[in-house]
Amino acid sequence: PTATSRKRFISDADLAGISITNPTRRLFGKSGPTKLDVAVYYAAVGDFMLPHILGRPTSLVRCPTGRPQDCFFQRHPFTGMPASVAGFEAMSSEGEPKTYLSVEDAKGYLALAQFGVVEFHSWGSTRKRLEKPDRVVFDLDPGEGIGWREVVEAAVHIKQELEALDLVPFVKTSGGKGIHVVVPVKPKLDWKKVHKATGDMAARLAATAPETFITTMSKGKRSNRIFIDIHRNARGHTAVAPYSLRARTNLPASTPLNWNDLETIDAPEDLNYSSLPGLLATSGDPWAQIDAYARDLPLISGK
Ligand code: ATP
Ligand code: MN
Numbered sequence: 001p002t003a004t005s006r007k008r009f010i011s012d013a014d015l016a017g018i019s020i021t022n023p024t025r026r027l028f029g030k031s032g033p034t035k036l037d038v039a040v041y042y043a044a045v046g047d048f049m050l051p052h053i054l055g056r057p058t059s060l061v062r063c064p065t066g067r068p069q070d071c072f073f074q075r076h077p078f079t080g081m082p083a084s085v086a087g088f089e090a091m092s093s094e095g096e097p098k099t100y101l102s103v104e105d106a107k108g109y110l111a112l113a114q115f116g117v118v119e120f121h122s123w124g125s126t127r128k129r130l131e132k133p134d135r136v137v138f139d140l141d142p143g144e145g146i147g148w149r150e151v152v153e154a155a156v157h158i159k160q161e162l163e164a165l166d167l168v169p170f171v172k173t174s175g176g177k178g179i180h181v182v183v184p185v186k187p188k189l190d191w192k193k194v195h196k197a198t199g200d201m202a203a204r205l206a207a208t209a210p211e212t213f214i215t216t217m218s219k220g221k222r223s224n225r226i227f228i229d230i231h232r233n234a235r236g237h238t239a240v241a242p243y244s245l246r247a248r249t250n251l252p253a254s255t256p257l258n259w260n261d262l263e264t265i266d267a268p269e270d271l272n273y274s275s276l277p278g279l280l281a282t283s284g285d286p287w288a289q290i291d292a293y294a295r296d297l298p299l300i301s302g303k
């Protein structure tokens with residue numbers, strides 16, 4: 001869809017009530033972006049981002065003082081939370097009822113951005129079908145000695161392997177050093193089965209290029225290799241949402257890309273709060289059709 005035909009999620013009415021406290025407070029240092037910059041960014045990308053977070057349990061990174069060491073991860077309702085953000089009860093993975101958060105409309109989303117939320121992290125399932133994931137992530141975590149080009153090559157290799165399994169992989173930068181290969185799946189399997197299936201797939205992928213990939217968490221073995229982290233696909237875990245900013249210098253964004261464009265990116269940190277709105281206005285959301293490509297996750301047996 002073109003920029004002109006795409007669905008609007010944020011209306012002028014939603015934007016009308018903006019009132020932001022401490023708009024000039026700077027994040028991460030003297031010449032860093034301001035709280036207002038964050039709110040303006042999220043308003044600008046909302047039409048692209050909202051389809052990917054609406055109705056999903058979502059955790060937040062808040063940075064109330066603007067100092068990086070004071071940022072924290074928030075999974076549950078909090079004091080001062082905008083009333084338009086939904087809290088809902090679900091069993092925690094430890095088996096106790098807990099209240100989780102989800103963004104249900106543009107109003108709640110904009111309120112969080114104005115409140116000072118910097119990052120959004122979502123589950124791979126929706127509230128409607130909480131126990132059946134519809135997106136899985138292969139989180140590529142480069143170890144010491146691995147450069148951006150190598151991560152890109154690895155992502156393209158994994159894309160080809162996933163396509164050979166009749167899946168349709170999508171790609172985004174993590175906003176950090178890595179890449180997330182995200183696969184839409186039919187919400188049929190529960191979290192345990194999905195976690196196991198993606199683990200088996202990662203083992204298979206790693207075996208196709210053992211000099212490049214590892215699938216064990218052990219930090220020691222990661223140097224000069226890329227860890228295929230499938231643990232975002234465990235119940236209660238999250239991955240940074242498409243278009244979310246990251247709470248670090250210059251606010252890089254976790255940026256969905258077309259596979260062809262991935263290879264044109266020299267430095268992922270150039271995709272950030274100031275550059276991305278302009279790029280998106282001309283390119284549109286490369287993930288707009290992602291849900292239409294959901295397939296069944298293959299159940300290959302592990303070692
Ligand atoms: P990178 O490319 O640098 O690996 P990333 O987003 O893949 O970026 P991390 O920032 O290390 O990786 O975070 C890993 C995941 O763990 C995130 O996707 C997030 O959803 C989750 N996470 C991050 N911080 C916390 C936290 N404090 N508590 C729980 N989970 C967290
Ligand atoms: Mn990662």
Ligand code: MN
Nearest residue numbers: 139140141229
């Ligand atoms: Mn990881």
